[in-house]
Amino acid sequence: MSEQPNIGVIGMGVMGSNLALNIASKEYYVAIYNRSKSRTDKIIANNCNKNILPSYSIEDFVLSLVKPRIIFIMITSGIYVDNVIKELSAYISPGDVLIDGGNSFYKDTMRRSLALLKKGIDFMGLGISGGESGALYGPSLMPGGEFHAYKKVQKVLTNIAACIDNEPCVTYLGPNGAGHYVKMVHNGIEYGEMQIISEIYFLLKNVFHVTYDNLGEIFHHWNQGELNSYLLEITSRIFLKKDMDNCNIVDYVLDIADSKGTGSWMVQDACNLQVASNIIAESVFSRYVSMLKEQRLTASNILSGPEKQKISPELRLLYIEKARKALYLGKIILYAQAFHQLAIASNKYNWNLNFKKIAKIFRAGCIIRSKFLQRIIDIYSQNPDINNLMLAPYCTTIINNYQNMLREIVIFGIKNGIAMPALSAVISYYDSYRSKVLPANLIQAQRDCFGAHTYARSDRPGVFHTCWLK
Numbered sequence: 156m157s158e159q160p161n162i163g164v165i166g167m168g169v170m171g172s173n174l175a176l177n178i179a180s181k182e183y184y185v186a187i188y189n190r191s192k193s194r195t196d197k198i199i200a201n202n203c204n205k206n207i208l209p210s211y212s213i214e215d216f217v218l219s220l221v222k223p224r225i226i227f228i229m230i231t232s233g234i235y236v237d238n239v240i241k242e243l244s245a246y247i248s249p250g251d252v253l254i255d256g257g258n259s260f261y262k263d264t265m266r267r268s269l270a271l272l273k274k275g276i277d278f279m280g281l282g283i284s285g286g287e288s289g290a291l292y293g294p295s296l297m298p299g300g301e302f303h304a305y306k307k308v309q310k311v312l313t314n315i316a317a318c319i320d321n322e323p324c325v326t327y328l329g330p331n332g333a334g335h336y337v338k339m340v341h342n343g344i345e346y347g348e349m350q351i352i353s354e355i356y357f358l359l360k361n362v363f364h365v366t367y368d369n370l371g372e373i374f375h376h377w378n379q380g381e382l383n384s385y386l387l388e389i390t391s392r393i394f395l396k397k398d399m400d401n402c403n404i405v406d407y408v409l410d411i412a413d414s415k416g417t418g419s420w421m422v423q424d425a426c427n428l429q430v431a432s433n434i435i436a437e438s439v440f441s442r443y444v445s446m447l448k449e450q451r452l453t454a455s456n457i458l459s460g461p462e463k464q465k466i467s468p469e470l471r472l473l474y475i476e477k478a479r480k481a482l483y484l485g486k487i488i489l490y491a492q493a494f495h496q497l498a499i500a501s502n503k504y505n506w507n508l509n510f511k512k513i514a515k516i517f518r519a520g521c522i523i524r525s526k527f528l529q530r531i532i533d534i535y536s537q538n539p540d541i542n543n544l545m546l547a548p549y550c551t552t553i554i555n556n557y558q559n560m561l562r563e564i565v566i567f568g569i570k571n572g573i574a575m576p577a578l579s580a581v582i583s584y585y586d587s588y589r590s591k592v593l594p595a596n597l598i599q600a601q602r603d604c605f606g607a608h609t610y611a612r613s614d615r616p617g618v619f620h621t622c623w624l625k
């Protein structure tokens with residue numbers, strides 16, 4: 156080990172502290188710095204035998220590191236990252252590498268890369284997934300930046316990343332904002348999966364009267380098959396978690412979902428790219444509706460819904476299996492949308508994203524790790540240029556077998572007054588995507604009628620305008 160730290164980490168919150176410990180555990184000497192001293196002191200007090208050197212000013216922190224310096228910035232995203240970069244700029248030197256490992260907006264990363272490149276500083280936007288245990292034991296890493304900068308940090312990233320089948324869950328993704336874009340899409344998928352799982356849970360609980368204990372068992376059972384995923388696994392365990400009075404804690408968790416921005420960025424970006432990521436949009440909007448708790452309480456006493464159906468035990472069993480299939484189908488179409496958005500963004504920004512490699516680094520360490528990712532890898536191995544994952548033979552077979560179950564589940568939810576925004580979005584997107592003809596002809600005619608926007612015809616080439624009201 157060198158006498159001076161060779162890696163630095165700024166930000167000793169959940170992610171930064173665990174990442175620093177992970178790096179230190181791989182025989183690096185790590186310098187740490189946190190805005191508030193107390194967090195730094197806590198890390199040092201709890202890890203006195205580790206290769207960690209605390210600093211209490213940015214200047215001391217930077218000057219403690221051997222050149223070329225590798226500095227991870229692990230702080231709250233937004234303007235704070237600009238402020239920290241500004242503070243660092245007074246002490247760092249050309250050739251040093253700054254790595255922003257937070258959930259930064261990819262356009263901020265593009266801007267920061269360009270500005271720092273002019274000063275000879277390499278900047279990488281690094282998506283990190285895995286939460287606190289991932290950061291500590293091995294996350295999935297999504298690096299974007301100049302390739303020569305990646306080469307400087309490749310070893311440490313490879314050493315700290317999760318590993319599966321002897322392959323580290325890190326790969327160079329592309330220049331500037333590519334890494335943070337992929338992380339944003341990862342989070343969009345995370346939102347979508349959490350939402351469709353929640354819709355299924357809510358239907359089973361409120362219409363089929365499945366208890367939390369049974370939900371835990373059912374989800375655990377589902378997790379043994381094609382639906383296997385980290386999110387399903389933690390969900391089954393959440394259902395079963397009891398407090399001291401033997402009550403299921405989840406029952407007492409307030410139904411207001413928070414969000415920190417990545418989901419809404421993905422949806423805003425989908426609109427900018429004109430990509431129909433409606434499942435993720437509904438997942439984001441559902442969190443916003445959940446925030447209207449007071450209004451919902453008032454409305455629940457004023458606005459009526461349907462009577463809930465009475466369910467026989469046989470029907471209950473039948474529908475639980477249909478729900479499993481609806482969930483898997485929802486997941487497949489969610490991924491189809493997310494990877495489509497990635498493809499369009501990759502073209503727009505010339506990132507040349509490799510979708511097979513992206514699916515590979517999602518397989519371990521990260522929040523969306525699941526069995527289905529191997530299917531995606533197989534699909535892109537066979538056809539790297541596939542337009543939409545739904546068109547791959549594996550997905551087509553599942554879709555054709557399961558689509559009626561999804562319909563039944565969504566109809567069942569609607570009939571019983573249970574909102575299913577994301578799963579409804581899945582079936583609507585699916586039906587639109589497979590339609591030879593859509594009602595867009597009428598929209599074009601309306602646009603031409605009120606705004607003389609013109610239209611194309613299906614029977615002959617040209618641009619047309621009609622005086623519709625004369």
Ligand SMILES: NC(=O)C1=CN([C@@H]2O[C@H](COP(=O)(O)OP(=O)(O)OC[C@H]3O[C@@H](n4cnc5c(N)ncnc54)[C@H](OP(=O)(O)O)[C@@H]3O)[C@@H](O)[C@H]2O)C=CC1
Nearest residue numbers: 166167168169170171190191229230231232235257258286
């Ligand atoms: N938690 C998670 O599961 C994941 C989080 N991320 C991302 O990683 C980043 C860090 O998240 P996390 O560790 O959870 O956050 P925490 O809230 O646990 O910690 C935030 C850290 O940022 C520092 N900070 C905040 N504002 C400033 C500022 N103005 N100047 C300097 N430092 C500041 C805090 O310092 P202080 O102690 O002084 O307040 C603290 O060290 C975020 O971008 C987050 O989105 C990415 C993947 C997963």
Ligand SMILES: O=C(CO)[C@H](O)[C@H](O)COP(=O)(O)O
Nearest residue numbers: 258284413414415416417522
């Ligand atoms: O990046 C993450 C996981 O991958 C973070 O946990 C992020 O905070 C999750 O997003 P949100 O807080 O909006 O639910």
